[in-house]
Amino acid sequence: MTTIPPLDELFERRIAYPDFSLHERLARLVGLDEQKVRLTKILSLLVNPASLEEWSRKHHSGADQLLNIVLRRPPLVVLAGDVGSGKTELAETIGDAVARQEKIDITLFPLSLSARGQGRVGEMTQLLSAAFEHTVAEATKLKSTSGKARGAVMLLVDEADALAQSRESAQMHHEDRAGVNAFIRGVDRLGDGRLPAVVIMCTNRLGALDPAVKRRAADILTFNRPNDVQRRAVLGAMFEQLGFSRKQIDALVATTGPQKSQEHGFTFSDLTQRLLPAIVLDAYPSGPVDPQRALDIAEGMRPTPPFEEKSA
Ligand SMILES: Nc1ncnc2c1ncn2[C@@H]1O[C@H](COP(=O)(O)OP(=O)(O)OP(=O)(O)O)[C@@H](O)[C@H]1O
Ligand SMILES: [Mg+2]
Structure with a gap:
């Protein structure tokens, strides 16, 4: 029936x-x-368990039971948090750090559940089943019977808010539950087969994360809006190049943070994808960027509202 x-x-x-x-x-x-270090470490172990075995042989030979517990964890990592906070960007690029560290080739298959899978009934379940089918097939080719895998596969299930919904939620449609089940089955299949593969799930809805998904996650990393130091890191690098003084950058950092009138500051993507282009395009083509004008633009811009957890 299903192809x-x-x-x-x-x-x-x-x-x-x-x-x-x-x-x-x-x-x-x-x-x-912190997210980069944790994610690199956990993904490295999941895609290449041989490296942990090696470590254990060297430092703790005989600790098989312990090793087994660590190695038998389901190959799932969840990135959860606010909009525009770098989840997708990190998920799509962290494989580079893992590949370099483990000295293996890694392939990422990105699947966004928001762009697709909201059409016909059953489509999301089918999509997920097919995605896992391919991931298993690719990872099986790379598995080696002894020692280090020849390569590894990462499956990114992005915009997985629909899947985060609790299976316990009464409002959850039967079809959504089938999607969650297909996801869980897929993760378990990769883990049981000890395949060199890992699943990364991104969602805005940590509060509604399905308990069965949560239980399987080897790690759950949370993402927040940038604080002063983080906003300075983004803005400082850019505006120094435009000749802004320290004081002028400080003013931009303060303006883009939480205010009396608005509880939440700018998101990372508000800074890079809205504010910076707006400032540049305002000055272009007639003249250079003016610091006071840049500050006015920042003051006039409203940050993206935080993602509200819908109460289930
Ligand atoms: N930590 C960061 N440092 C620098 N730029 C960032 C950072 N986080 C996000 N950005 C910028 O914001 C853009 C959007 O980030 P991304 O798509 O990863 O957000 P997201 O967390 O997946 O959001 P959503 O939940 O809406 O999908 C990135 O392409 C990047 O330009
Ligand atoms: Mg995203």
Whole structure:
């Protein structure tokens, strides 16, 4: 009844690591050092368990039971948090750090559940099942019977808000539940097969994350709006190049933060994708960027409202 769409139709693109331009994109993400370190570590273990076995042989030989517990964790990492906070960007670029560290080739298959899968009933479940089918097939090719895998696969399930909904929620449509189940089955299949594969899920709705998904996650990383230091890191680098003084940058950092009149400051993407272009295009083509004018533009701009958890 169901036909599995071919790989190239299911995923708009595939991303291969290591890759220099992805390396640069990863480096451009500021203020996410903790997330980068944690994610690299956990993904490295999941895609290449042989490295942990090696570590154990060297430092704790005989600790098989412990090792098994760590290695048997389901290969799932959840990135959750506010809009425009770098989840997708980090998910798409972190593979470069992992590939370099483990010295293996990694391929990422990105699947966005918001762009697709909201049409026909059953489409999301079918999409997910097909995505896992392909991920299993690709990872099986790369699995080696002994030692290090020949490569690894990452499946990115992006914009997975629909899947985050609790299975316990009474309002959850039968079809959504089927989607969650397909997702959980897929993750378990990769884990049980000990395949060199890992799933990254991105969602805005941490509060509504399905308990069965939450329980499986090897790690849940949360993302927030940038604080003063993080906004300074984004804005400072850009505006120094335009010749702004320290004081002028300080003013921009303050204006884009929480105010009396608005509780929330700018998101990372408000800064990079709205404010910076607005300032540049305002000055272009007639003259240079004027610091006071830049501040006025920032003051006049409203940050993206935070993602509200719909109460289930
Ligand atoms: N930490 C960061 N440092 C620098 N730029 C960032 C950072 N986070 C996000 N950005 C900028 O914002 C853009 C949007 O980020 P991204 O698409 O990763 O957000 P997201 O968390 O996936 O949001 P959503 O929940 O809306 O999907 C990025 O392309 C990047 O330009
Ligand atoms: Mg995103």
